Amino acid sequence: MANKKKRPPSGGQRQPNTTAQQQTVPIEAEEALVNATPGGVNNADSGADEVEVTVPAWRHALIAIEPEQPDERELKDLIKAWRRGRATKRIGQMLQDGYVTVFAVLMIVAILGNSVYRAQGAAAGCDSTTCTVGRTLLPWVAIGASFCLTLLASRIFGPVVASAAEGFWLMDAPIRRGRFLWSRLIGALAAVGFGMALVGALLAALTGYPWIQILEWAAAMGLGTAGLTAIAAAEQTYGRTWIMKTLQWIFGVVAFLALFTITGVAAGWFDLEGVSGTSPRIVLTVAAAGVIVLVVFTTVALRRLGYIHRARLVAGGNLVTGMQGAAFAMDIGLMRDILVERDMLTLGHVKPTYGRGSGPKALTWREVQRLIRFPKRALIVVVSIVVPYAVMALGLAAFAPLISALVLLVGFVPMLGTLRVATRTRGLARMFPFSNPQIRWALTTVPAIFAVIWALATLPAFAGLGTTEGFGSVPISRALAIAGVTAAGGLLAGIRWVTAKSADYSSPMLQTGFGAMPPSLLFNLFRGFDIAFLVTGPLLIGLSPTFSVIIAIICAFALSGRFGKDEMERAQAEAQKERDRMKSSGGSASPFSAAYSAGKKSTEKKVVTPPKRR
Amino acid sequence: MAKSRTPVLKVSHLKKAYGPHVIVDDFSLEVWAGEAIALTGRNGAGKSTLLRCLIGAEMPDDGEIEVSGMPLRESDPQIRQAVATVIDDLDFFPDLSVVEHLDLLARAHGLPDPDEVVDAILGEVSLVPQSGQLPGTLSSGQRRRLALATAFVRPRQLLILDEPEQRLDVDGVAWLASRLASERDEGLAIVMASHEPSLVKAVATRTIRVGGE
Numbered sequence: 001m002a003n004k005k006k007r008p009p010s011g012g013q014r015q016p017n018t019t020a021q022q023q024t025v026p027i028e029a030e031e032a033l034v035n036a037t038p039g040g041v042n043n044a045d046s047g048a049d050e051v052e053v054t055v056p057a058w059r060h061a062l063i064a065i066e067p068e069q070p071d072e073r074e075l076k077d078l079i080k081a082w083r084r085g086r087a088t089k090r091i092g093q094m095l096q097d098g099y100v101t102v103f104a105v106l107m108i109v110a111i112l113g114n115s116v117y118r119a120q121g122a123a124a125g126c127d128s129t130t131c132t133v134g135r136t137l138l139p140w141v142a143i144g145a146s147f148c149l150t151l152l153a154s155r156i157f158g159p160v161v162a163s164a165a166e167g168f169w170l171m172d173a174p175i176r177r178g179r180f181l182w183s184r185l186i187g188a189l190a191a192v193g194f195g196m197a198l199v200g201a202l203l204a205a206l207t208g209y210p211w212i213q214i215l216e217w218a219a220a221m222g223l224g225t226a227g228l229t230a231i232a233a234a235e236q237t238y239g240r241t242w243i244m245k246t247l248q249w250i251f252g253v254v255a256f257l258a259l260f261t262i263t264g265v266a267a268g269w270f271d272l273e274g275v276s277g278t279s280p281r282i283v284l285t286v287a288a289a290g291v292i293v294l295v296v297f298t299t300v301a302l303r304r305l306g307y308i309h310r311a312r313l314v315a316g317g318n319l320v321t322g323m324q325g326a327a328f329a330m331d332i333g334l335m336r337d338i339l340v341e342r343d344m345l346t347l348g349h350v351k352p353t354y355g356r357g358s359g360p361k362a363l364t365w366r367e368v369q370r371l372i373r374f375p376k377r378a379l380i381v382v383v384s385i386v387v388p389y390a391v392m393a394l395g396l397a398a399f400a401p402l403i404s405a406l407v408l409l410v411g412f413v414p415m416l417g418t419l420r421v422a423t424r425t426r427g428l429a430r431m432f433p434f435s436n437p438q439i440r441w442a443l444t445t446v447p448a449i450f451a452v453i454w455a456l457a458t459l460p461a462f463a464g465l466g467t468t469e470g471f472g473s474v475p476i477s478r479a480l481a482i483a484g485v486t487a488a489g490g491l492l493a494g495i496r497w498v499t500a501k502s503a504d505y506s507s508p509m510l511q512t513g514f515g516a517m518p519p520s521l522l523f524n525l526f527r528g529f530d531i532a533f534l535v536t537g538p539l540l541i542g543l544s545p546t547f548s549v550i551i552a553i554i555c556a557f558a559l560s561g562r563f564g565k566d567e568m569e570r571a572q573a574e575a576q577k578e579r580d581r582m583k584s585s586g587g588s589a590s591p592f593s594a595a596y597s598a599g600k601k602s603t604e605k606k607v608v609t610p611p612k613r614r
Numbered sequence: 615m616a617k618s619r620t621p622v623l624k625v626s627h628l629k630k631a632y633g634p635h636v637i638v639d640d641f642s643l644e645v646w647a648g649e650a651i652a653l654t655g656r657n658g659a660g661k662s663t664l665l666r667c668l669i670g671a672e673m674p675d676d677g678e679i680e681v682s683g684m685p686l687r688e689s690d691p692q693i694r695q696a697v698a699t700v701i702d703d704l705d706f707f708p709d710l711s712v713v714e715h716l717d718l719l720a721r722a723h724g725l726p727d728p729d730e731v732v733d734a735i736l737g738e739v740s741l742v743p744q745s746g747q748l749p750g751t752l753s754s755g756q757r758r759r760l761a762l763a764t765a766f767v768r769p770r771q772l773l774i775l776d777e778p779e780q781r782l783d784v785d786g787v788a789w790l791a792s793r794l795a796s797e798r799d800e801g802l803a804i805v806m807a808s809h810e811p812s813l814v815k816a817v818a819t820r821t822i823r824v825g826g827e
Binding site for chain 1: 669671688689690691692694695697698699701703704705706707708709710711713714717718719721722723724725728729745746747748750751764768
């Protein structure tokens, strides 16, 4: 690189003391400066005669030189070297320091692996028609859903991205973008392919397939998603999205139809006699198609990488940067906020509608209107009605409430978007003449109605429909309680998720191997999931639904907004102030309280100065 | 305008500190209906912190704040009904259009004829062409106008504004000055922090310099 920095001093001679001369140029001479030609000679003939203007030689050099083609690889190496130079730790060192966390993660993975192994045994042992159909179609549900999600993510992010800094500094330069970006594309394809292959293997294992078929499903999932990412990259070079949107809908419908078929067979709506699992040939065909698509579209994308519009690259990069920031704070809520903002920015404009009602009802009616405007937000909740049927059909009755509640958690989050906005900053809530519980109640009414409908619609599944024991094997009252608790668990988990506050860095820190961390940073990841586990946990271990009902009521009370952290802190501060006032008005306090106060004051005054930075 | 017996805002011996740095110390103030108080002072003098304390967004370390005789509690519906604010922590619903924000607020506050009020305010803040736009697509000046509109579209006894002139164009500042002056004359109590001399001159009945010289 160094040898290429030497540029020919084309144009004129390098002038001495150019900086000093530059500073002496008055404003009136600016026009003359503009008209100056390379060589340091001022050809302007009017107005500038009195002023001697010398144009710095480097300006001529920049204007007149024939730029050399930069070496993209060297540029990338240079950036990499700078980044490495600023890093204070290597990944290996971080993992070494945080060995307790790494060990804990490995333990959790081992426990999950064991659960998968046991679930696989249970699923493989079930040979009823519903089990076979479930085992046959569930991987197709997973394939359809993962293909759909891959296309969605590729469309939102890029899949080829560049950071804002790269967009500003590098994309303006005469670099060959294709050479600069090809490794990004290959990296994205590899990450998607390997990641989704792992998911495919896990799901195939859960449905009771033997190891060879698990590998086949993994290959189909990995190669298929990588192929679709390649299509997305090729389309990105053309600046089109409609093909991806169409494919996304097709795969979404495939996933839904597969799930619906499982449910239908489980519920006895129709029969699929003679189904004996998916032929390995079909799975391998998907994998082979994935390979062909991957090769063809990667070739197209690589050839056309240089045509990707800078704005498109940087927009994805900005989104990734925002998401990375949120991910470092383990704030999944913020990640979703960024995506929603982006989505709305793309939409830009809506046809306004008149509101209805007044008082808190106005909020509730607006939620109804929102849902009519964006019906997709209720899609997951509606589709999730088939989840308990499918899970029961697989013979995993004990897991049905927990799995359904987790799916409902994901489903209710889009429906609770308004609650999310109203609770993330206090400014919006302050505008409404209601208490926080009133706002929460008004904004959760519509999702709560959906939860009730969901519970009624899944009642037959929890009553045993589709299982080997048949409908009625579980008493209706118990089934109703389980369905209600599951729906409530999902809704409460969703409320907990959307009302989560970001990590509070002003709170006392926890000392961890990775350094000091606020406790909320660690707990943020589990928000929502904790409620789903708490409410459906008793059912998982075979306890009466009454326990779950009691837990759900307690959770609902806790999430009602009466016990906000801020409110409690304020109440505590108020009480403290009151105590201080009483102390000061009551004259001299007891020797103990005086000593306590003195000690407290001395603690308060103690200021720990941070070590000086080197 | 006849004075009522209780001030709209009463602040007694307010103190706020961040660690060893005392931002506001022993600050007392009474604001009556029809009065407009302008807080001025250099950047970092504590104007915004003071305003945040006055609306309950910050908890003061000492002192009392009352709004129409009621102790200030930010989550109290009566306080929320009485106090309209435009400070920097205002957020918008990303999926509601400009006019829908105003409509929702007007209805939530129980206005008998919300459509008429919303249309009038929308015209006043010159956001009629943007009425169907989502907030994310608005320019910073338009967002400011929308924020101001949210304060004017609802009933209020006390209006608290933090540098309301920010990002407004010259016409916008002139409109704001006349609007606030007319609100003050109709009996609204106003507390605002501002760096805009023309706005302070047109609106304020009293000026308080925060943070000394």
